Amino acid sequence: MDTILVVDDDLGIQKQLKWSFTSYQVVFADDRASAIAQLRRHEPKVVTLDLGLPPDPANASEGLKTLQEILALAPQTKVIVVTGNNDRVNALKAIELGAYDFYQKPIDSDTIKLLVQRAFNLANLEQENRILARTKPGMGSVIGNSEAILAVTRRAEKIAGTDISTLLLGESGTGKEVFARSIHEHSPRKDRPFVAINCASIPENLLESELFGYEKGAFTGANKTTIGKIETAQGGTLFLDEIGDMPIGLQAKMLRFLQERVIERVGGRTEIPVDIRVICATHRDLQSMVAEETFREDLYYRIGEIPINIPPLRDRDEDIILIARNYLNQYREDFKAKAKSFSDGAIQAMLAYPWPGNIRELQNKLKSAVIMAEGSVVQAEDLGLESYENTRAPESLNLREVREQAESRAIRRAFQTAEKNMSKTAELLGVTRPTLYSLIDKYQLEDVKTGA
Structure with missing residues (x-):
């Protein structure tokens, strides 16, 4: 049975809430010291907190201090603050400090029961996600719990232990390199190098020497023999990002390497055997490029023995919030910021926004939001998504x-x-x-x- 902590010095309110929360184990506290003691002892997922606590029951100062101490000790706790009928200012201040929600007296049993039920639903979901993040086998660095991403990770897990050529397909920013690294980390080659190269970021005339290396004197400026990325990855994994941007002339040399597992450096005459796994990725439609003869058909089938389609962020449901919370925690530490949670409006906006830039765009918006947020709660406007705050259909309360x-x-x-x-x-x-x-x-x- 889930435990709820009721912090209130009014015995009448305690009795009323005890009868309202018959589905939970209810524990009580009547001041800050006893509240913290009960928090440490019972570790409740949800707390109702009256802001008017002794020794200053006429004001909210002691209640707000209690709120801050609860969240400092147990930041995942959902705290519902209970305020006086005309104390909206302190209620909003409590939300800014990280409270889950607030409720104004007089207490209506049905309403507060609904608030508590929603708080437990969220707390249990977050706990489940944390457990999955710790115990989920396979692609450990891939964050997500949606059916769309679980299907992809199961496919990746099956091929991780093999040397089969893998082609990662998906829009820019969907995390193709994260998947490539995860496949490498769960393969027999995990203790050997993982070498990544973006074929679109290197000028065409330099890409060949970057990949295959070159001999001294091969061209002007080649003052010493230099090994390329392929040799650097010896025994490990080579990740060719944006393979669709590889020049057509270089594709033939790449095909020979994949077939024979030997290379020749630029300006060299000696074949060098190479033992590596190759993972490729692209956001382009390679089949259309094959039809247009801008990508070699034989190379397409060589690199894509098993293709994996990574879904865009907009198709990953509540993964958006799970990923956002992960990066929020990371950036809070990086920037020594106060922000540690999202407002309901921010969550609604993130779920409604289409994320054309996918996870990369989410990262950028979160970095900005962590820096710009005034308090501990990130608002939709901090993310630059205020126009999406009320565009998602409201969650059912039935x-x-x-x-x-x-x-x-x-x-x-x-x-x-x-x-x-x-x-x-x-x-x-x-x-x-x-x-x-x-x-x-x-x-x-x-x-x-x-x-x-």
Whole structure:
């Protein structure tokens, strides 16, 4: 049973909330010292906090200090502050300091129960994501929990232990190099070099010598023999980013290297054997380029023995928020900033925005937001997304509907994780097979029923 901490010095309010929160284990505190003691002892996910605490119950100073101390000790705690009817200023100040939400007296049981339920839903989701981030096998540096990204990581995990040529496809900024590094880190070559080169960033006349190296005297300025990126990656992995921008003339030499696993330096006559794995990536449509004869067909099939399509950020649902929180924590440390959470408006805006620049654009906006945010909470305007703040459909507050959606997602996720084995799916969900079949019928999960 989830635990909720009620911090209030009014015994009448304590009793009212105890009867309101019958679905939870309720613990109480009536001042800052006892609140911190209960926080340390019970580690509640949700706290309701009256800002008017002794020794200064007429003001909010003690309540705000308690809020700050709670969040300093347990920053993931969802704190709902309870204020007087005419104390909106301190309520907003509490939100700025990092409170999850606020509620003004007099207390209405149904309303505060709904606030608490939403807080627990979010706290449990965040806890699940943290656990997945720590325990998820495979592509550990890939952040995400959506079905779209899990399908891609499962595909990447299967090929990581092989030397098969892999082609990563996706829009710019989707994290193709992150996937390439993850494949390398989970391969037998993980202790050898990972060498990346962007074929679009190097002038055409220099790319060949950059890749293959050159002998002394091969051209003007070649004062010494220099090994190229391919030799540098000996025993490890070579990542050719934006392979679609490789000049057509160089593609023939690259094809020979991939087929024979030997190279010749520019100006050289000696064949040099090379043992490396090659991973390529591009945002271009290589099949169209093959049809237009701007990319060699034989090279296309050589580099793309197994293609992996990385989905754009806009198709990754709540991964957007998971990734955003990860980078928020990182940039807060980098810039010694105060920002440590997002307002509801900022979350709504991030989910509504189409992210044409994908994860790279999200990183840039978050760096700016961490620096520009006035308090501990990042607002939509800090991200430059204020026009998107109210464009996403509001989240359903109907508990039955929310529960059905959550259970349906969990069943689908477990089904895929268990590789479509019903017994394993039921085991992962902690239910019997008859119960699982009943839920599948109840929610009309035809894709699970048919094994699609």
